[in-house]
Amino acid sequence: MTMDRSVGDPVTAPGVRIVEIDAFERDISLRLPFRFGAATLERATQAFLRVRVEDEEGKSAIGGAAEMMVPKWFDKNPALTPAQNVDQLRASIRAAAAASLEASEPTTLFTAARLNELETVRRLPGNPLAAGFGPSLIARAALDAYCRLRGLSFFDAVRRNLVGVGGPMLPGDIDAAAASAVLAGLRPAGSISARHTIGLLDPITESDIENPVDDGLPQSLEAVIERYGNHWFKIKLSGTVDADVDRLARIAAVLDRLPDYRVTVDGNEQFGAAEQLGALLSRIDSISRLARLRAAIAFVEQPFSREITMQTPLGELAAQLPFLIDESDDGDEAFARARKLGYTGVSVKTCKGIYRSLIKAIRIRTGGVPGLFLSGEDLTCQAGLAVQQDLALVSLLGLSHVERNGHHYVAGMQGAPHAEKARFAAAHPDLYEQGADGPLLSIRGGRIDIGSLTAIGYASRALPDFEAMEPLSIG
Template sequence: MAYHIESIDLFVRETPPNRMTFTIGKQKGADAPPPKRRPRGILLVRMQLTDDQGRRTWGVAGDRPSFGWLDKRSDYGPEEKLDRLLALVRRARDLYLEQPRFDTPFEQWHDRLEPIRLQGKAANHEGLSIAYASALFERAMIDAVCRMEELSFFEAVRQNRLGFDAGSVFPELKSIRLQDHLPQRPRTRFAIRHTVGLADPLTADDLPESERVNDGEPETLAEYVQRDGLKFFKVKISGDAEADLHRLGRIWDVIVDVEDPVVTLDGNESYTDINAFARFVERFEAEQLGIFQHTSFIEQPLTRALTHDPSTADAIAKITRHKPVIIDEADESLDSFPSALAIGYSGTSHKNCKGVFKSLVNFCRCRQLEAQDRIVIQSGEDLSNMPMVPLHQDFAALGVLDILDCERNGHHYSYGLSHLTETEKRHVRTAHRDLYTPRDGELFLNIRNGMVQCESLQCRGFGVAFPPEWNALIPLDDWDIAW
């Protein structure tokens, strides 16, 4: 069986302005506006696919073009970073179309990854930007093949219909058979790990009435805990130990009455000095023991370059005696996770925007290390996932990776599914009654007791039950960029 890519189109779904401000990492000043990290739009890919039996179908993938997370260097301004990222995406599309015929999605992804990497490096792109460009077309291809073969993503992986072969990427994984380690059924119930941004109000005292949105939805952490029954929390830290420790104490005051709360910290590369980070961890334990005892890991505290510096191994070993540390932004390429493990890190994040097959390779490595009695973590992250396509596909991937809790409240910075068309909302009401709930004339993620149920994503294709309303989208080349 051979497949053939007939065409690849790029679209943008424009989104309304955020209902709330979101802030990560170090800021220029308390009163400074958040830096531009992404435009108001979701980038979508449509891939038209045929096979040698004459069958024809489509596949889709999407992500916010979050250039400010992908590339944090000061070499380029926000507008230039976005232009550069979109140029790389267009070049990746061309490279897929240069070799349109393939036997398996895994083979095509692995074959196209290197030329995309070379093009990206030649244009001075970060590894994350390269992974982002590759992953868009990887997912659209997976969706199309699953749709053509009338399989869900879980079924396609379980039956090895995607051609996955971790041993062809890393020979040391040759003995690991993915299917032996998959859950018997895909996970379809997930705990929402609610991200607390640096600017997010924690209680009503932080939010004067004059600054409230007053749209009927919660606006403070305390209100979300009460309304959604949250138990999992992801707290952004800034690299300012004094401010972070004070805020962690205030957050603990909000969640202390939650039964068995689980917390993770996310540094977003805010530390440039590993010794300063080590001191923070020691103070965290000494000064905020309550929330410290409920913290399961710390994510990406150091810059991506410092993360892979072998000279930090002794310091990382000492830090991980207090808390596991995992990588995220530093997980730029296929080699990143094994490199970090060798230094002493405890795991990595799954994000569809970094690559689905890459996460499956990392999953195999985790299972191999667990068999050797090493504790490793593969977490579910990505605040940028928005309904429909990005969110649905990430949940479908997590169902295969069997990850319980995931960072998943990016939607609350927007107003439900207000960015979708009325036709799409009608389809959502029919196809995804488990995942969304109506409220005040809009549809919202259906969070009950801190959990979401999404059995409906086990449909034909990669979590996408019906196509976007293509005519309502803006061709990328026609988009007048909205900020």
């Protein structure tokens, strides 16, 4: 197999086969409770995958991926407990692993990932967002392994289309040659702005802190700004108009001290109707002390539950602000459906699949419709593989800012052995700074330096200590 002949040509992109998949878990305690919507997270489990790929010459390499198994995001059905939510994600990993290992013929990474997602969703019907969790991890780990096998960075593999975006697995409205041209034109940056999440339980000022956490890291919004210098923020809303207005006023009193800032607001699926959201926006418009914050809003994220979003046109709201779907983005055609309702933005998350993110970017760049946009939204990505792979993806897609919250709610690489922490800190000195118990995500002047993510592999010179984790049975 040769490599150069496949540059920009999905038809001749290298074929690989996944020959081994191992899954692991690592439990994590949050330093601060994180409330989003109706759920409050205090503990969680991070899933890790180790995948071995083999090329057509029999050469092989391993790669990894990681993601938090966050309850009450992939499925907010109140009849399910948080433990049942996590079991859904474990089931997705198992189903995706079984389907991947059943494939016997080498194929491109793109085709393998797309087929795996389709098959896993078929085997686990009812919630494609949860079902897609396992396939997203396998796709990332397989790409990491391929890059290590070929001595390539993630950026080079995608830009040269060695992943094979094209063929019958490419949606019919996208031309394969145009897709390769878009990928070739992507230009990752050396740094990106961190958009700080202001959770519903987060103290706004130092005087709001009721339960101090003595770990040297900031708790209040005031302290976050002082330490990290953020100028982009994401504000979680509760859906209760009076409470949201009061909290926004307290947030604005802090943010207005900055010479310049931008915010996004996340509805967390908490608004029951367009009229309810419209009432909140009208209240904001009528309050003078919210004038700067209102002018700083870049977009509104997922205001309605996924059950009603696709039946709820935005109407006049779409003329007031840009709107973005997140939880309702559960398949290739979701954004097209949402656009008919007035939405112009869609989220990018590694947990929803790197190739789906690439397809979104290709559609936006080739569709000829002005005003459409992507936005990077966090799922408490943890230091190590998870945050590095997510940062690499959003940077490659040309995003100038990304929501980051994992570093705020979890202190560093919690649960990792000392040697693993040291490997990641040494491999990515621009990305991490040394904390009391190991590497912490480094944010200076509101920005994250990510130049070291150009390393061979998918954005990481290091791999976790898989043997120090709890095995997750996939057999």
